[in-house]
Amino acid sequence: MQYAILRKERFNDFIARLSEIQKLVAPVSKGYNNFAFEEVTTGDEIALKYIPTILPAKKFFLPRRETLLEFNDAKGANAEASVEYEPVTLFGLHTCDLSGIQCLNMVFSERPKDYNYITRKNKIILIGLECNEYCDEYASCHLVNASFPSGGYDLFFTDLGDYYVVHVNTPAGDEIIDKTESFEKAEVYQMNELKNLRDHKRKIFINEVPIDRSRIPELFDLSFSARVWKELEERCLACGNCTNVCPTCYCFDIIDEIGLNMKQGVRYRVWDSCQLEPFAKVAGGINFRKERSARQRHRYYRKFSYPVERFSRFFCTGCGRCTRTCMAGISLKETLNELIKESEDRVWRRWL
Amino acid sequence: MEKVVIINSSYRLKKAKILSTKKLTEKEKFFEIALSDGERIDHEPGQFVMISLLGIGEVPISVCSSPLIRDSFDICVRAVGKVTNSLHKLKRGSEIGIRGPYGKGFPIRMLEGNDLLIIAGGLGLAPLRSLITYVLDSRRDFGRVHILFGCKEPKELLFRDELEQWSERTDLHYACTVDRADADWAGNVGVITTLIPGVDIEPARTFAAIVGPPVMYNFVIKELLNKGIPENQIYLSFERHMKCGNGKCGRCQIQNLYCCQDGPVFNYEKIKNMSEAF
Ligand SMILES: Cc1cc2nc3c(=O)[nH]c(=O)nc-3n(C[C@H](O)[C@H](O)[C@H](O)COP(=O)(O)OP(=O)(O)OC[C@H]3O[C@@H](n4cnc5c(N)ncnc54)[C@H](O)[C@@H]3O)c2cc1C
Ligand code: SF4
Ligand code: SF4
Ligand code: FES
Numbered sequence: 001m002q003y004a005i006l007r008k009e010r011f012n013d014f015i016a017r018l019s020e021i022q023k024l025v026a027p028v029s030k031g032y033n034n035f036a037f038e039e040v041t042t043g044d045e046i047a048l049k050y051i052p053t054i055l056p057a058k059k060f061f062l063p064r065r066e067t068l069l070e071f072n073d074a075k076g077a078n079a080e081a082s083v084e085y086e087p088v089t090l091f092g093l094h095t096c097d098l099s100g101i102q103c104l105n106m107v108f109s110e111r112p113k114d115y116n117y118i119t120r121k122n123k124i125i126l127i128g129l130e131c132n133e134y135c136d137e138y139a140s141c142h143l144v145n146a147s148f149p150s151g152g153y154d155l156f157f158t159d160l161g162d163y164y165v166v167h168v169n170t171p172a173g174d175e176i177i178d179k180t181e182s183f184e185k186a187e188v189y190q191m192n193e194l195k196n197l198r199d200h201k202r203k204i205f206i207n208e209v210p211i212d213r214s215r216i217p218e219l220f221d222l223s224f225s226a227r228v229w230k231e232l233e234e235r236c237l238a239c240g241n242c243t244n245v246c247p248t249c250y251c252f253d254i255i256d257e258i259g260l261n262m263k264q265g266v267r268y269r270v271w272d273s274c275q276l277e278p279f280a281k282v283a284g285g286i287n288f289r290k291e292r293s294a295r296q297r298h299r300y301y302r303k304f305s306y307p308v309e310r311f312s313r314f315f316c317t318g319c320g321r322c323t324r325t326c327m328a329g330i331s332l333k334e335t336l337n338e339l340i341k342e343s344e345d346r347v348w349r350r351w352l
Numbered sequence: 353m354e355k356v357v358i359i360n361s362s363y364r365l366k367k368a369k370i371l372s373t374k375k376l377t378e379k380e381k382f383f384e385i386a387l388s389d390g391e392r393i394d395h396e397p398g399q400f401v402m403i404s405l406l407g408i409g410e411v412p413i414s415v416c417s418s419p420l421i422r423d424s425f426d427i428c429v430r431a432v433g434k435v436t437n438s439l440h441k442l443k444r445g446s447e448i449g450i451r452g453p454y455g456k457g458f459p460i461r462m463l464e465g466n467d468l469l470i471i472a473g474g475l476g477l478a479p480l481r482s483l484i485t486y487v488l489d490s491r492r493d494f495g496r497v498h499i500l501f502g503c504k505e506p507k508e509l510l511f512r513d514e515l516e517q518w519s520e521r522t523d524l525h526y527a528c529t530v531d532r533a534d535a536d537w538a539g540n541v542g543v544i545t546t547l548i549p550g551v552d553i554e555p556a557r558t559f560a561a562i563v564g565p566p567v568m569y570n571f572v573i574k575e576l577l578n579k580g581i582p583e584n585q586i587y588l589s590f591e592r593h594m595k596c597g598n599g600k601c602g603r604c605q606i607q608n609l610y611c612c613q614d615g616p617v618f619n620y621e622k623i624k625n626m627s628e629a630f
């Protein structure tokens with residue numbers, strides 16, 4: 001079955017059964033306009049209409065802190081490499097967040113492979129949920145081609161009023177359809193309604209920033225010494241919040257921790273941020289990205305330029321988290337707008 | 353939570369033993385190391401390993417011996433912080449952890465048959481010692497060989513015995529300078545760039561290999577270009593903060609390049625326009 005139907009009256013039943021298979025995580029409300037991915041067992045707990053959660057789903061793939069090695073005797077080099085994981089089903093991921101996981105998959109599957117990530121990823125089931133309209137004004141998912149589903153999930157739900165149309169994308173997805181016994185076969189008229197919704201979406205989801213997607217790498221090629229970065233220098237607080245909440249930021253530090261007996265301990269990795277001052281410092285005190293402007297520029301290039309060369313895709317999903325979280329009011333859409341304006345100025349000047 | 357052992361984890365350590373140590377200067381110490389189960393590290397000159405002291409940390413250190421020596425390898429470590437100071441305290445017989453070798457070294461096959469101009473600043477001599485000893489052991493595969501070495505003061509000279517030998521060999525040209533002389537110093541005084549104009553080279557068939565502190569690169573490259581050495585015949589090694597060595601943690605990034613995997617040795621032509629590189 002490639003498409004299935006879940007009637008809304010059966011939704012709670014489905015969620016209850018789904019949560020019996022393995023741990024189930026879904027967006028839940030955390031007070032005004034704040035949401036988080038947390039464990040649920042009933043459909044009522046789930047916030048079906050939600051704006052991107054504070055932290056993205058990357059925390060299930062790349063936990064904030066995870067052990068890489070464990071040792072019982074710090075003298076010597078006897079250490080065991082292991083990974084802790086928990087089979088989990090993530091329900092209700094928007095297309096931007098699915099796209100973020102696709103980005104991380106590429107990074108950690110590239111050689112040398114990261115088996116901590118891969119082991120964990122293979123135990124996670126992903127169920128997407130379509131955005132029929134924009135979550136809020138901070139999103140720029142259409143710009144980066146993440147406003148419509150394009151794989152990266154086992155099942156994908158689209159709300160069509162009385163029922164969900166569910167795209168079954170993998171054998172694991174098929175298994176859930178079988179096990180939860182809540183689904184019906186999709187009829188032609190229901191598939192037509194799905195098509196109508198997508199047609200309608202194409203009218204409301206438009207480029208949030210006035211530039212053709214394919215021209216973004218070129219824009220960045222021209223913008224390395226743009227004024228915009230200098231302006232960010234004065235505003236950015238170098239707190240690192242924007243990278244913490246970003247679904248495609250994965251930089252980490254590696255730290256050793258040893259018990260009071262000076263024998264047992266672990267080597268773990270923990271999220272880090274290129275926005276923090278010591279990130280690129282080397283022995284001798286030289287810092288290769290000393291200014292905040294250079295660090296902000298690095299963040300943007302790691303979204304719109306460098307990964308395009310390496311992985312042929314943007315590492316921005318347009319989720320808007322960085323903008324929502326920034327205490328200094330730095331906005332991704334605004335920065336892109338400024339870059340475009342500045343590059344147009346330059347083009348004009350060449351003609352004058 | 354469930355847990356599995358990952359046999360092929362890229363963070364797993366190979367066990368190694370310190371075979372011997374030698375104090376080279378006030379701050380630099382030399383270690384001869386062998387992998388415990390007779391395994392070989394099989395490195396290229398210019399590559400580095402991650403040296404692990406459990407409970408303290410892990411640091412990238414260049415291999416400084418020739419790849420032709422197969423049963424053991426050497427490193428030369430400057431004590432600057434937590435791990436490097438602890439490493440200095442280790443004695444013969446101590447066990448340490450190794451990952452790697454990592455990265456891209458000097459392109460030996462490309463250098464063969466050509467003249468070499470090797471320029472080392474300070475601790476940069478360590479990775480270059482791997483190249484130099486390889487070249488000297490396969491001397492007939494290379495054309496003319498020049499080695500220029502500069503450091504701040506005479507007391508910072510590394511591998512003194514070897515420097516002595518190099519200066520006596522007739523099949524290579526060796527010159528050395530210090531920024532500040534002391535009472536016993538009879539050699540050149542001045543920064544390393546002062547040695548370059550005097551070297552007699554045929555630019556078209558000369559490949560340059562440079563390792564030194566970041567401040568050195570701009571000046572040295574300018575002199576080499578003045579000499580007429582083509583941009584794509586200049587190789588240099590970069591030091592960046594490194595944590596994983598696997599192109600993941602992001603620490604070592606120079607724009608779109610990962611120093612740990614794409615480098616640390618880069619061709620000048622490929623990176624000359626990268627402002628974060630210099
Ligand atoms: C490719 C490469 C090859 C190197 N080869 C050698 C070598 O042959 N011999 C040698 O003595 N040193 C070498 N280094 C430098 C060496 O890795 C650092 O001096 C060492 O990591 C410092 O660690 P620490 O714990 O002793 O110092 P810390 O206490 O951690 O810090 C001291 C200073 O070193 C910087 N630093 C810390 N960790 C690193 C790191 N992983 N990489 C770079 N800088 C760091 C810190 O920012 C700080 O300024 C090399 C570095 C690189 C990247
Ligand atoms: S959240 Fe804002 S202030 Fe903090 S580092 Fe990011 S851009 Fe700078
Ligand atoms: S850069 Fe901002 S908008 Fe883009 S994926 Fe990261 S948090 Fe979302
Ligand atoms: S050291 Fe981690 S990416 Fe290079």
